[in-house]
Amino acid sequence: MRAALRTLLALILGMTLTGVTPVLAQNAPPRIVIGPGVIEPMPIAIPTFIDEGGAGEYAREIGRVVQSDLEGTGFFRTIGEEAYISRITSFDGGVAFEDWKAINAQVLITGAVSVSGDRITVKFRAYDVFNGQVMEGAALQFAGTTQGWRRMAHKVADVVYSKITGEGGYFDSRVVFVSESGPKNQRLKRLAVMDYDGANVAYLTDSSAIVLAPRFSPTGDRILYTSYETGFPRITLLDVASLARQSLDEQPGTMTFAPRFSPDGGTVVFSLERGGNTDIYALSLGGGGLRQLTNAPSIETAPSFSPDGSQIVFESDRTGSPQIYVMPASGGEGTRISGGAGRYGTPVWSPRGDLIAFTKQNEGRFHIGVMRTDGSEERLLTASFLDEGPTWAPNGRVLMFTRETSGAGGQAQLWSVDITGRNLKQIPTEGPASDPAWSPLLP
């Protein structure tokens, strides 16, 4: 990988990264280990990207998005321009590391942008200031249409975040959600999609029918959701590129909802209600029909696959109150994993496989929490009048969820929180919003 990156960089940038002489003894490279306890934000500097031709506002805006992504994690603090001792005036010119060291910048991100017609090129380097060198693999070039400029900024930030934390990135991703309007007793809902940070909103449906709980396919090209478009709740499959929709059910007199894709994208698990009883079923999208996975008089719903596709976590009220169970992907009774007081719902398996996020209702409050896949080490990350429906960032480090305020004027908004419980914040959206679902990292 490293060799490949070097070769790639040499090709792209026409330079080698080994030419830089390290300063004396090597310091430890800048590193943030995400874990429990307080993390002091790492000071970094992101001078305005250089305009290498026609970039105009793009140069400044791209730097701003990189800054917003990194600061938004709570792990970084950008040093204001007024503190700079020296300036970056040329992307390939020398860097006066002493000047950046003096203002305590541990990482320096330099970049350059050029625009020609509707084509944009973004280059960047992230320097380990104290060692006076480019961080391994953190010098890249992205090219595409100007329409995709924010994605390029997110990719820059993803590389830097990833190099410093050792975690996968998540900024270059989309979130599908339900955009809400109207009073509480006549809420209008429509599907929308946005960048993970709330920008670039596009609407996927109108608000003529209730739509609920959209979910991305593992490649992000399709979305499953529940729609009342036919008059009754039905699982619908939407193609993101063409917006073509198709209903995915087969039996009149039933209701289908709570769909999710399998990790290979070939199967849909969902709830099917017949005669008042709700069980979990699987439908193979490539043929092979419908398989019933649970068979109980209780409510079985909210299924979610493990990332290896071998197991399904779901919610059941067979003991009288909703709790979380795990069963083989082929179905079965399942093993209860939630053990604490209260009601548990909407379990979602982490993309890393290590944790299950859930909604918990206890003593009149709602919480978003995580537990290990055997139910141990439960941790509640939030508390409010109504928090529900967590969705995982592609790197399994951050959860987004719905928070609704109480009362006649109650409204839903999207919030996110780190799995350590830090960095709780609202995602800016035009109006009320609910039911977020994170896409995979974009290609």
Added chain:
Amino acid sequence: MTLTVKSLLVVAALALAACNNPDRYGAGGPGGAGGPGGAGGIDTTGLGDPNNPTSIAYFNQRVGDRVLFAVDQSTISPEGRAVLTAQAQWLMTNTGYAAIIEGHADEQGTREYNLALGARRAAAVQNFLISQGVPANRLRTISYGKERPIEVCSTEDCYSKNRRAVTVLSAGAGV
């Protein structure tokens, strides 16, 4: 699109063609809140005079179109049984109507669970009406979960009215 999906869609489309659109919050709803309605036709039926025992208005207001439920429950209360017994008698007398039973939940629960709970409540009402002699082919159920509260406060006063199953009539012998 795969062949399987295609065939499923055909079946679904046929099934839809055979039923009314119960989404009265679409174009047909009071105040026209929904904009253009979804697929499927919308039947318009006059409510009539509440003093006329064969009218929908009479059913809604005098017989009572709804029953309420305890938290997380779908058991029909003694009061509910009285209302549903009267509903069944009315439906057997007025055979020109079909009904869609809407199940609802209060906001204290997750979206998915409440959808299933609303369905369970609607089915409990449907089963009771059938047990009283109403032909099954005149009854259909739908769940709105917590999507359509009628009361909007966040206290038990409102929650108790939102945990409901409502029998919605439309002209026609079957659903």
